[in-house]
Amino acid sequence: MLGDPAWCNQKLRCTYNQDRGHMTQNCRALKQHLEDLVASGHLQDYIDQDEEVTEPGNPPPEPNIEHPPRLIINVIHGAATQEPEETLREEIAKAVQIQQVMSVEPASKKDLEGIQHPHIDALIITVGIGRRFDIKRVLVDQGSAADILYYDLFKKLGLSEQHLTLAAAPLVGFNSQPEWPLGRIVLPVMAGTKILQIKFLVINIPSPYNAMLGRPWIHQMEAVP
Incomplete structure (x- = not known):
C-alpha cells in the first residue's frame, strides 16, 4: 500500500492487499493483476464478448466520429506519470490545510472605492x-x-x-x-x-x-x- 498510513481511511479494507486504506473493488493493484491474467489467456470464461452481430451483406456500422472524445493536456514539462490515488489524496489534503492556514480577509469597502466591477x-x-x-x-x-x-x-x-x-x-x-x-x-x-x-x-x-x-x-x- 502506497502513501502514509496516517492519511488512509482505516474504515476501508482491501482483501487483496490485506491492508486498510481502500475497498477491494477500488484496488488498482488487483485490477492490474486481473488484466495481466486476461492478457495471458486466463479467465476467458468470465470475459464478456460484446461483439455486434450484423446481418449478412450489411457492412458493419461506422464509428461515430461526429463527437470525438476530448483529450486533456496537463502540465507539459517533465515526464508524464500517473500519480497513485493515495498520493493524490495526500496532496489534496495538504492543499486544503494550506488554504485554511493562509486564508486572508476579504477586501473592505474602502478598498473598493472608485472601482467599477468587474x-x-x-x-x-x-x-x-x-x-x-x-x-x-x-x-x-x-x-x-x-x-x-x-x-x-x-x-x-x-x-x-x-x-x-x-x-x-x-x-x-x-x-x-x-x-x-x-x-x-x-x-x-x-x-x-x-x-x-x-x-x-x-x-x-x-x-x-x-x-x-x-x-x-x-x-x-x-x-x-
Missing part, C-alpha cells in the same frame, strides 16, 4: 520612497523580478549618479530587448506602517509610472496584491 485594472498605489516623499503612480507588478525606479523620479528625489552602484546585468523584457540600468540604489519604502529597505534598479526610459514594485518587494512585504 475590472482588470492595474494595481497602482501610493508609497513613501526615501525620507520625505510620498510617491503616487507606483505600479505593483507580480511579473517583474526587479524593483524599478525611473530616472525622472530619481532626479526629483534629489539623488545623483554618485549615489548609484553598478548594475550586474541588463534587464530583459517580454520583447527580449535588453536595457542596461544606470545603476542600483537602496531606498526605504513605506507602505502603511511597514518600512523596508528596497534595492531599486534605476532605468532611464519613458514610463507612465514613477516606479515599479515587483516580486522582491511583494515577498518582503508578505503581501497578496
